[in-house]
Amino acid sequence: MSWLDSQSFLGANSEQRLAEMTVGLVGLGGGNSHVAQQLAHAGVGHFVLADADHISLTNLNRLIGGTWWYVLKRTAKVAIMKRMILAINPKALVEIHCKQWQLAGDALKRCEVIVGGLDNVRGKDELDAFCRRFLIPYIDQGMDVHKLGAGHGHLVAGQVVLSEPGSPCLRCMGIVTDAALAEESRKYGAAGGRPQVVWSNGVLASLAVGLVVQMVTPWTRRARPGAYLSYDGNSALVKEAERFRRWTAASCSHYPHIAVGDPSFDIRKLVVGDVNTAHAPLRWMEWIIRFIRK
Amino acid sequence: MKVSLKITGSLLDMVRRDLARPHFLAHERVGFLTAGAAAVPDALMLLVRAYMPVADEDYEVDPKVGARIGSNAMRKAAQAAYRPASTLLHVHTHGGRGLPGFSGVDLESGNEFVPGFFQSCPKMPHGLMVLSDNGATGLLWLEPGKSSMSIDRFIRVDQPIVEQWSAKYELA
Numbered sequence: 001m002s003w004l005d006s007q008s009f010l011g012a013n014s015e016q017r018l019a020e021m022t023v024g025l026v027g028l029g030g031g032n033s034h035v036a037q038q039l040a041h042a043g044v045g046h047f048v049l050a051d052a053d054h055i056s057l058t059n060l061n062r063l064i065g066g067t068w069w070y071v072l073k074r075t076a077k078v079a080i081m082k083r084m085i086l087a088i089n090p091k092a093l094v095e096i097h098c099k100q101w102q103l104a105g106d107a108l109k110r111c112e113v114i115v116g117g118l119d120n121v122r123g124k125d126e127l128d129a130f131c132r133r134f135l136i137p138y139i140d141q142g143m144d145v146h147k148l149g150a151g152h153g154h155l156v157a158g159q160v161v162l163s164e165p166g167s168p169c170l171r172c173m174g175i176v177t178d179a180a181l182a183e184e185s186r187k188y189g190a191a192g193g194r195p196q197v198v199w200s201n202g203v204l205a206s207l208a209v210g211l212v213v214q215m216v217t218p219w220t221r222r223a224r225p226g227a228y229l230s231y232d233g234n235s236a237l238v239k240e241a242e243r244f245r246r247w248t249a250a251s252c253s254h255y256p257h258i259a260v261g262d263p264s265f266d267i268r269k270l271v272v273g274d275v276n277t278a279h280a281p282l283r284w285m286e287w288i289i290r291f292i293r294k
Numbered sequence: 295m296k297v298s299l300k301i302t303g304s305l306l307d308m309v310r311r312d313l314a315r316p317h318f319l320a321h322e323r324v325g326f327l328t329a330g331a332a333a334v335p336d337a338l339m340l341l342v343r344a345y346m347p348v349a350d351e352d353y354e355v356d357p358k359v360g361a362r363i364g365s366n367a368m369r370k371a372a373q374a375a376y377r378p379a380s381t382l383l384h385v386h387t388h389g390g391r392g393l394p395g396f397s398g399v400d401l402e403s404g405n406e407f408v409p410g411f412f413q414s415c416p417k418m419p420h421g422l423m424v425l426s427d428n429g430a431t432g433l434l435w436l437e438p439g440k441s442s443m444s445i446d447r448f449i450r451v452d453q454p455i456v457e458q459w460s461a462k463y464e465l466a
Contacts, residue, residue, distance in 0.1 A: 017454075017457075020457070021455075106334055106335055109332055109334045109339065110334050110337075112449070112455055112457075113455070133330075133341075134300075134332060134339070134341060135300045135302065135341050135451050137451065137455070164451070165302045165451055166302060166304055214453070214454070215453060215454055215455055216454055216455055217454055218454055221453055221454075222453060225453065257302075257305075257343050257344060258343050258344065258378060259330075259378075260329075260330045260341040260342075260343055261329065261330015261331050261332055261341045261343070261380075262330065262331065262332040262333070263330075263378070265330070265331045265332060265333065265417070265418070266417040267331070267417060267418055267419045267436055267437075268416065268417060268437075270333050270338065270436075271436050271437055
């Protein structure tokens with residue numbers, strides 16, 4: 001009996017599908033730390049993690065897997081997540097990139113799904129464009145804390161958006177707007193630099209994980225491509241966003257199908273590269289030569 | 295080098311619907327897929343952009359094969375792949391279920407006309423694809439005049455995402 005046997009309701013081959021799929025997690029902050037943990041429990045077998053940050057004291061209130069020990073060691077967030085995933089599923093293959101996600105493009109291109117945990121609009125926009133170019137469904141999580149009027153406290157609100165081929169993109173759904181790009185620097189708004197949002201991150205991350213599982217297993221089908229789930233943290237309600245429900249355009253105008261693929265691709269360069277590497281010395285020979293030189 | 299091909303579910307369904315239409319003189323229909331490409335470490339990824347059916351009037355009479363298309367159809371396909379530079383994949387279906395295979399005629403004619411695709415778009419690889427009702431097989435030429443390689447992995451980007459890797463799952 002496998003530790004994933006109770007997931008049989010997800011449909012035929014679902015355990016195998018989850019084990020074979022590669023999920024990219026971009027930005028390993030509060031939101032995606034929940035996602036990494038849950039996907040490891042769900043049995044996802046391959047991960048590509050990209051984040052340039054190291055844990056600091058201010059992350060300890062929301063980073064799942066974060067500990068004082070890691071803070072003292074200034075451990076990279078991707079390394080913390082890798083250890084957490086392997087502690088849950090030792091068979092998982094976890095590739096980590098402690099650098100900006102744009103520098104890990106080759107690894108991310110291989111992913112079947114990418115889940116974004118970026119806290120800046122420009123980054124979300126660029127990642128959505130990247131995913132559209134390589135036909136990768138992209139799940140974006142966003143959370144914000146707004147100060148209400150005097151005496152009314154704060155509003156915790158967020159959203160999870162699935163942008164995939166055939167669905168509206170983040171621009172169509174109003175997540176990325178020129179105004180939002182201009183206002184980029186505000187980040188967490190009224191709540192300051194270290195908001196206590198671990199529970200609301202968890203809600204959004206669980207919704208994102210649900211979308212990942214739904215996309216890989218034959219468990220259930222959504223009525224149409226894409227998703228936009230809106231979360232009101234104060235009233236603890238999640239609903240489909242009105243904007244998504246009313247979206248009736250035949251296709252997204254920002255990312256036409258004709259634009260998929262790498263525009264600078266040239267097979268002639270690839271073939272030449274292949275020929276050159278075919279004559280390169282074997283890796284074990286390189287190792288012996290290096291050892292002798294030492 | 296491994297080759298994978300990604301196609302959206304809606305486009306694949308459209309291709310199947312089009313190829314299933316009867317033709318007044320040909321026994322089967324053919325079409326062309328245009329695709330973008332991307333290099334990933336030790337692999338090549340084809341990302342299908344669009345489907346171009348062969349127009350009814352571009353088929354020629356030939357009782358020896360299921361379908362013969364004229365130079366007009368080839369010219370239109372080459373034109374479609376010219377800008378933006380696209381991979382051209384000649385596609386037809388054998389119907390039935392399971393992993394389809396190329397017939398001798400498919401391979402022979404492919405060896406003849408695929409090198410011609412490099413004339414209009416030398417920077418992209420080109421090839422052939424055959425479908426069944428739930429699977430696909432493909433061949434890709436990286437250079438004209440060289441031998442082809444098989445497309446190892448087909449991914450239907452849909453709900454759910456379906457992968458056909460060594461015929462383990464149905465592409466559907």
